[in-house]
Amino acid sequence: MKESVYLAYRYMLHNKIKSVVMILSLTILLSLPFCLNILVNKSESYLMSRAKNTPLIIGTRGSSLDLVINSLYFEKTEIIEMKYDEVGRVKKSGFALPVPLHIKFSSNKFPIVGTTIDYFEFRGLKAKSGDLFAILGECVLGADVANKLKLKPGQYITSSPETALDITGVYPLKMKIAGVLEKAFTPDDKAVFTDLKTTWVIEGLIHGHQDLQRSRDTSILLGVKDNNYIANAKLYNYNNITPENIFDFHIHGENGQYPITSVISLPYTEKDKALLMGRYLAKDDKSQILIPRNVIAKLIDNIFKFKKFFEGIFIFVAVALLMLLTLVITLSLRLRSKEIQTMFKLGSSRFKILEIISFELIILLSVSVIVSSGLIYFAFINVDNFIKLVVF
Amino acid sequence: MIIIENVKFSYPTSNFNFSINKLNIADGEKVAVTAPSGYGKTTFLNLISCILTPKEGNIIIEDEIVNNFNDSKKRAFRISNIGFIFQDFELIEYLDLKDNIALSYLINPALKLNKDIEKKVIELTERFGLNDKLNRNVIKLSQGEKQRVAICRAILSSPTILLADEPTGNLDPENKENTVNELIEYSNNNNAILIMVTHDFSLLEKFDRTIDLGDFYAN
Numbered sequence: 001m002k003e004s005v006y007l008a009y010r011y012m013l014h015n016k017i018k019s020v021v022m023i024l025s026l027t028i029l030l031s032l033p034f035c036l037n038i039l040v041n042k043s044e045s046y047l048m049s050r051a052k053n054t055p056l057i058i059g060t061r062g063s064s065l066d067l068v069i070n071s072l073y074f075e076k077t078e079i080i081e082m083k084y085d086e087v088g089r090v091k092k093s094g095f096a097l098p099v100p101l102h103i104k105f106s107s108n109k110f111p112i113v114g115t116t117i118d119y120f121e122f123r124g125l126k127a128k129s130g131d132l133f134a135i136l137g138e139c140v141l142g143a144d145v146a147n148k149l150k151l152k153p154g155q156y157i158t159s160s161p162e163t164a165l166d167i168t169g170v171y172p173l174k175m176k177i178a179g180v181l182e183k184a185f186t187p188d189d190k191a192v193f194t195d196l197k198t199t200w201v202i203e204g205l206i207h208g209h210q211d212l213q214r215s216r217d218t219s220i221l222l223g224v225k226d227n228n229y230i231a232n233a234k235l236y237n238y239n240n241i242t243p244e245n246i247f248d249f250h251i252h253g254e255n256g257q258y259p260i261t262s263v264i265s266l267p268y269t270e271k272d273k274a275l276l277m278g279r280y281l282a283k284d285d286k287s288q289i290l291i292p293r294n295v296i297a298k299l300i301d302n303i304f305k306f307k308k309f310f311e312g313i314f315i316f317v318a319v320a321l322l323m324l325l326t327l328v329i330t331l332s333l334r335l336r337s338k339e340i341q342t343m344f345k346l347g348s349s350r351f352k353i354l355e356i357i358s359f360e361l362i363i364l365l366s367v368s369v370i371v372s373s374g375l376i377y378f379a380f381i382n383v384d385n386f387i388k389l390v391v392f
Numbered sequence: 393m394i395i396i397e398n399v400k401f402s403y404p405t406s407n408f409n410f411s412i413n414k415l416n417i418a419d420g421e422k423v424a425v426t427a428p429s430g431y432g433k434t435t436f437l438n439l440i441s442c443i444l445t446p447k448e449g450n451i452i453i454e455d456e457i458v459n460n461f462n463d464s465k466k467r468a469f470r471i472s473n474i475g476f477i478f479q480d481f482e483l484i485e486y487l488d489l490k491d492n493i494a495l496s497y498l499i500n501p502a503l504k505l506n507k508d509i510e511k512k513v514i515e516l517t518e519r520f521g522l523n524d525k526l527n528r529n530v531i532k533l534s535q536g537e538k539q540r541v542a543i544c545r546a547i548l549s550s551p552t553i554l555l556a557d558e559p560t561g562n563l564d565p566e567n568k569e570n571t572v573n574e575l576i577e578y579s580n581n582n583n584a585i586l587i588m589v590t591h592d593f594s595l596l597e598k599f600d601r602t603i604d605l606g607d608f609y610a611n
Contacts, residue, residue, distance in 0.1 A: 003498040003505070007487075014486030014529075342482040345443060347471025348499035349464070356499075 004352065008359035018332070019364065022325065026368035027375065029321055033314060034372075035379040040307055042383045044300050050186060051296035053123075055273060056096065058086060058280070059262040061288045068295040071262040073187045074103050074111040084196075085256040086263050086287055093279060095272035096265040097122075102199040103261050107159045107175075110145045112192045114199030114260075120181075122266060125188055129153055130179025136201065136249060137241025139175040139194040143183035153177050156240070157192060159202045173202045174240035200258050201241070201249065208238040208249035265289070333357070393419050394440060394553070394585060399449035401432075401439060410435050412449075412608045419552070420583040422576055424596050427605035433589040436605060437555045440587065441474050442466040454552070468502040475546030475584075477575070479558040481538045483530040483545075490517070490526045493544040503549060516544040520574075536567035543571065547578050554579065556588040560595065572598055 012019040050072050059067040059082060066077035081104075090098035099122055102114030119125075120132055120140075130153030133140050141151060151157060159173045175194060183189055200206045222230040238245050251258075267273035280289035333340070340353050379386075396415040402408060410432040417423055427433050438444040439451060442458050450457045458469060483492045491498070493513050497505035517523040520540040525533065530541060539559065546554060554575060560568040572588070572595050579586040588599070596602050 007498055010491065011486045338482065339484055342478075342484070343495075343499050345441070345476055345482075346496050346499065347467045347474075347502070349467055352499055 001355070004355045004359050005363075007356045008363055011356075011360060012363060018328075022328065022364050023368050023371065025321060025325060026365060027371045029318055030368055031372035031375040031379075033311070034376045038376070038379050038383050039386070040303075042387055044303075046387055047296055047300065048293065051292040054264060054292045055267055056265040056276065057262050057290045057292055058082075058090065058098075058265055058287055059290070061286060064288065064290050064295050065299060067262055067288075068290060068292045070103055071101055071264060072292060072296075074113055074191050076103075076106075076111070079261055081259040081261055082263075082287060083256060084258045084260050086260070088256060090263055090265050090276070093276055095276040095279075096267040099264040099266065100196055100260045101262045101264060102196055102259065104259075105159050105199060105202050107157050107192050108145075108149055109160075110142070110190055110192050112139075112159055112194060112199060112202070114194055114196040116196060119193070119264075122264065123184070123186075123188060125181050125184060127179035128182040130177065133178045133193065133195050133198075135241075136195060136197055136206075136246055137173070137175055138178040139192050139198065140178055141180045142189040142191045142193070143181055144189040145192055146177075146180040151177055151180075153179050171202075171204065171237070171239055173198070176241075196260065198241075200251075203259070205253075205258055206249055206251050208241065208245050329361070393417065393452075393454070395450075395452040396440075397450045397452070399439065399446040399451060401435060401444060401446045408432070408435075410439075412436075415603070415608075417585055417587065419585060420579060421601065422579050422586040422599045423588070424599040424602045425587060425589045425605060426591065426593075426596070426602060431605045433605060434557055437557055437587065437589065440553070441470050441476070441555055443470070467500060471496050471500045471502055472549060473552050475549070475551035475554045477539075477542050477546045477554065477556040477559040479561040481542045481562075483538055483541060485529070485531050488527045488529055489522060489533070489541055490514075492530050492541055493517070493548055495545055496549055509548070512548060513544075516548065520544055535562055536564070536570070539563060539567060539571050540574075543574055543578075550582060551584060552582075553585045554587070556586070558589050558591065560590065560592060568592070568595070 051068070054072060057068055057071045059071070060080040062080050063078070066079050069075045070077045070079050084100065087098045087100045090096055097118060099116060099118045100114075101119075103111055104114075105112040113119075117132055127140065128143065130140075139157060141149075141157070146152065149157070155177050156174050157177055159175065161172055175192075175198065181188065181193075197206055201208075224230065238248065241249060265276060267276055277289050280287060343353055344350070394415075394417040396412050398414075399410075399412045401410040408430075425433055425436060435444060439446055439459075440453075442451075442461065445459050449459075451459045453469075453473070458466065461469060484495060487495070490513050493516065494505060494509065497503045497509055503509075514523065514526075517526060520543070522537060522540060522544070525537070530538060533541065539562075542559070546556075556575060559575070560571050563571060575586055575588065576598055578584060586599075588595075590596070
């Protein structure tokens with residue numbers, strides 16, 4: 001038998017390229033389903049872990065998936081804004097701590113998340129350098145944002161205009177970086193956090209401009225009506241907030257009427273959770289309350305339906321690949337017919353020839369299984385890093 | 393000694409018929425086999441080596457009717473008693489020179505590869521001037537060297553019968569002469585039967601006898 005193994009080995013060594021191609025093909029065939037399974041399962045657990053850690057999300061009625069994706073992963077989705085009053089409604093119920101989110105703007109393609117300091121405590125986020133934002137116009141960068149844009153506390157980051165042609169819309173706001181967060185391997189790493197009011201500044205709802213009463217340029221003033229000064233377009237609006245002009249920023253109107261995108265609600269007890277959810281059962285309520293875990297589970301169910309579909313396709317691909325390998329082996333045997341005939345003439349049995357060819361296949365398969373096992377093990381121990389690298 | 397008695401053979405899918413009523417070849421005899429193409433020269437060698445089985449008659453070698461052996465015994469008989477040399481050498485291209493010589497020991501458990509055989513391989517390569525190319529792939533050898541490797545492979549197991557199927561067909565005159573001389577020398581030294589199919593009439597004088605298969609019934 002060892003002679004057959006030796007002959008098989010010599011054949012494979014002589015036909016290196018063919019052997020390597022066959023080993024690679026078999027390795028892909030054997031390892032790909034396992035590696036994909038590991039990746040999908042791990043991705044699922046990552047998706048779910050953030051959803052599981054977020055008890056309730058309140059938003060305007062509409063797509064529950066859009067609302068949850070926007071609130072958990074800061075992805076820009078088509079959600080209808082709600083009024084800040086909703087925060088007061090949750091607070092007033094006494095069942096949960098509301099953490100408002102206003103996720104509408106971006107800076108250098110990173111989402112700007114308007115929220116409150118409670119968000120950092122809720123997510124367990126700490127500043128690696130500098131501090132959390134304290135005053136209007138300050139922001140905190142996620143670890144990846146700071147790393148990619150090479151920014152540090154004390155420097156500035158500017159919000160991006162919503163559209164390049166929207167000259168009457170959102171003005172870019174230059175925000176001072178108060179701190180940079182520790183790496184969390186979550187979407188928080190790829191976000192710019194700022195105070196809710198700062199996002200309202202970006203939106204132009206809170207603004208700052210030169211004081212009309214103190215201005216010496218009388219050409220700015222159009223007139224006075226009901227004790228209100230009316231200015232023309234010459235009035236200078238601030239595009240960044242400094243200690244000198246911070247007190248010139250002001251709101252026109254009520255806080256409660258200003259927009260937010262959702263409210264993360266942190267119930268104090270399970271009972272509070274149930275009671276708070278009960279408050280949103282009315283069909284005419286413009287708001288909806290969601291358990292993110294359920295929404296993401298439904299999404300994953302759908303993904304798994306696709307996974308099964310792809311698994312079905314993979315079976316077809318595998319069959320096609322196996323047929324190709326069979327063809328390669330058959331053609332190879334045809335090419336080797338003279339060699340086989342010589343061995344037979346010299347005194348080899350057909351069984352011995354079959355044994356030699358079988359050992360070639362066994363060696364190919366064994367090497368493929370070993371390489372596949374290595375790949376699967378590699379995928380298993382590195383899947384966390386891979387997901388963190390690619391997704392977060 | 394080889395005795396062929398009333399042997400008839402035909403292939404199932406052709407109308408080729410091969411027939412020998414009586415033919416004796418003595419131990420140590422060197423026989424050249426000639427015949428026009430299609431007269432069954434290769435069939436003749438394959439019948440003696442038990443690759444083909446006659447439909448009728450007997451082939452008796454060393455007092456045994458070899459055509460009655462079962463397949464396994466035929467193979468063991470062939471690998472132990474017969475040395476084959478082919479026109480196009482039929483070396484295994486993925487093996488080096490020494491593995492090609494020892495091939496019979498790698499493909500049939502009837503022959504055991506051991507230190508003595510390995511030593512004999514070295515001795516043969518020294519005798520045939522191949523000892524500096526032991527680990528060389530046979531693809532890289534010249535035609536003459538390839539035929540010498542084929543002869544070494546055929547005689548390694550000290551067979552009592554050498555069957556050569558036009559072994560000089562692809563060789564230049566010098567290598568042709570050397571090849572025939574080596575085969576005849578082996579036959580002389582080991583009292584082995586040498587049956588060589590050839591179209592080269594210039595070589596016939598080196599043999600004890602020439603058999604023209606055309607003299608037997610063949611059509």
